[in-house]
Every structure is written in structure tokens, then in C-alpha cells.
Amino acid sequence: NAGVMQNPRHLVRRRGQEARLRCSPMKGHSHVYWYRQLPEEGLKFMVYLQKENIIDESGMPKERFSAEFPKEGPSILRIQQVVRGDSAAYFCASSLGQGGVTGELFFGEGSRLTVL
Amino acid sequence: GENVEQHPSTLSVQEGDSAVIKCTYSDSASNYFPWYKQELGKRPQLIIDIRSNVGEKKDQRIAVTLNKTAKHFSLHITETQPEDSAVYFCAASRAGGYQKVTFGTGTKLQVIP
Numbered sequence: 001n002a003g004v005m006q007n008p009r010h011l012v013r014r015r016g017q018e019a020r021l022r023c024s025p026m027k028g029h030s031h032v033y034w035y036r037q038l039p040e041e042g043l044k045f046m047v048y049l050q051k052e053n054i055i056d057e058s059g060m061p062k063e064r065f066s067a068e069f070p071k072e073g074p075s076i077l078r079i080q081q082v083v084r085g086d087s088a089a090y091f092c093a094s095s096l097g098q099g100g101v102t103g104e105l106f107f108g109e110g111s112r113l114t115v116l
Numbered sequence: 117g118e119n120v121e122q123h124p125s126t127l128s129v130q131e132g133d134s135a136v137i138k139c140t141y142s143d144s145a146s147n148y149f150p151w152y153k154q155e156l157g158k159r160p161q162l163i164i165d166i167r168s169n170v171g172e173k174k175d176q177r178i179a180v181t182l183n184k185t186a187k188h189f190s191l192h193i194t195e196t197q198p199e200d201s202a203v204y205f206c207a208a209s210r211a212g213g214y215q216k217v218t219f220g221t222g223t224k225l226q227v228i229p
Contacts, residue, residue: 033216033217035219041221041222042205042219042220042221042222043160043205043219043222044215045216045218045219046178048216055216056216072149091159091160093217103163103164104150105150105152105160105162105217107159107160107161108159109158109159110159
């Protein structure tokens with residue numbers, strides 16, 4: 001059973017470009033979370049999704065950022081018109097959701113975005 | 117929403133000594149408290165967790181305690197080893213329903229050989 005798969009692992013963008021980060025949850029997992037981590041800092045919650053539904057996007061900036069988890073395919077975190085402050089590691093995690101006994105999260109390896 | 121505070125932010129111990137990391141949470145409905153370890157450049161990985169119907173749980177050199185009344189929980193690492201050096205995150209969530217997981221700010225543990 002493959003773990004949570006994120007790609008790309010490293011992404012370099014120039015200011016003003018778009019960044020798309022993809023996350024395929026573990027098999028059987030229906031909940032996906034995105035967290036942002038700046039160097040030497042903690043995991044900041046961005047968004048929590050189920051298939052075709054955004055459950056909680058309270059941690060996501062209102063502008064330039066969007067996330068989706070379509071019925072088919074990976075979850076995508078999209079950052080438009082990137083700025084240097086968007087440079088960070090973006091971690092995706094998945095969980096079983098309401099079918100799970102616990103809320104254990106399984107993390108991907110992260111996507112490291114560098115904005116030049 | 118839930119707010120999780122974690123202390124200390126950095127901790128240095130001599131190899132073989134114990135390390136204790138403390139967290140508090142605000143949402144009395146939270147019932148699941150995991151601890152994650154993140155090594156440099158790697159992903160966070162679950163090391164131990166505790167549910168609200170249990171006061172203490174041990175797994176070899178690692179133990180976690182939970183005080184529901186005071187809304188705080190702690191991670192205890194005994195006989196620390198250099199490979200324990202990492203950043204540790206506590207977290208809180210409501211397992212089984214709305215499962216947003218809120219993390220503490222992390223503790224950077226350094227074990228000095």
C-alpha cells in the first residue's frame with residue numbers, strides 16, 4: 001500500500017507564476033489536509049477536504065490560494081501569482097475520515113516551493 | 117476553533133537523560149492527541165497517540181500522559197539517544213467526526229552525545 005504521494009517534491013517558480021502541488025492520499029483514505037511549513041517553524045493548517053468537498057479552509061489565504069479534491073484524481077493545491085513569501089514546504093496528509101477509529105494523519109514527503 | 121500550545125520550543129538534554137514536552141489544548145471536545153516526530157528534511161511521522169478515555173500510554177522509551185480536566189498532555193522520552201534528536205509536534209483533534217487536526221508549534225529536541 002503506497003503511502004501519501006506528493007509531487008513535485010521540489011518546485012521553483014518566479015514571482016507571478018502559478019504553482020500546482022498534487023497529493024494522492026493513501027488507498028482508502030477519503031480525507032486530505034494541506035499544511036504549510038516555513039523553515040524552522042511549525043505546521044500551519046491550510047485546508048481540509050473530502051472528495052468534492054472543502055470541509056474547512058480557514059487556514060488558507062483568501063486570495064491566490066485554492067484547493068480541490070475531485071472525485072477522480074489527486075488533490076491539488078494551487079497558488080496563483082506566487083510571491084517570495086510563498087516559499088515553504090507544503091505537506092499533504094490523509095486520513096480514513098469518519099470511517100476511522102482515530103484521526104491519525106499520514107503525511108507525504110512534502111513539496112518544497114521556492115519562489116525566485 | 118482548537119488552539120494547541122506547546123512548550124518548550126527548544127530542549128537540549130544529555131544522552132541518557134529524560135526529555136519532557138508539554139502541550140495544552142482549548143477545545144474540550146477534542147478526544148485524540150497524537151505526537152509526531154519530524155527529522156530534518158523529512159515528513160512528520162506518528163510516534164505515539166492517546167485517546168481521551170486513557171490517562172497514560174507507554175511504548176518502550178516513550179510515554180504520553182493526558183489530564184482532561186486541565187486540558188494538558190505531555191510526552192516523556194526516557195534514556196534519550198542521539199537519534200531522538202528531531203522536532204516533536206503535539207496535536208489535538210476530534211476523532212470519528214470532524215477531524216481537523218491542530219498542531220502545536222513544535223519542540224526542537226537536541227540530544228547531546
